[in-house]
Amino acid sequence: MALTILSSCINCDMCEPECPNQAIVMGAEIYEINPDKCTECVGHYDTPQCVAACPIDCVVPDPQHEESLAQLADKFVMLTS
Template sequence: MAMTITEECINCAACQPECPNDAISEGKKVHEIDANKCTECKGTYDEPQCVAVCAVDCVVTSAAVAC
């Protein structure tokens, strides 16, 4: 499963340098996470680092968006 950045993103870019897989990039409206690179930081950190630093809590699992 990968993380997803929702429309609430304010483009602060705090998450981008925290990603150990370089999976986050600036999108047209909000930052985006490449699902092929995202590992949810499993094996590296206890929690996804993008979630830990997000100022507006707009990073969720892709499964949460599909609901």
């Protein structure tokens, strides 16, 4: 499943540079994750780098974009080919 950033985001700028897919952008008020680009770092890293970088734990799974590991891997292939 893609990830999302909660409204408790403090805009610390830690997550955006860590995303290998450039899925994180500054929104109107807080950072946002584009679910079409988010692979939870599958294909790049063992764990989502934005989750690891977030100092307040506001990056969480997005229940509106549930995806299997295979779907995330297919998305990685599509984004990198």
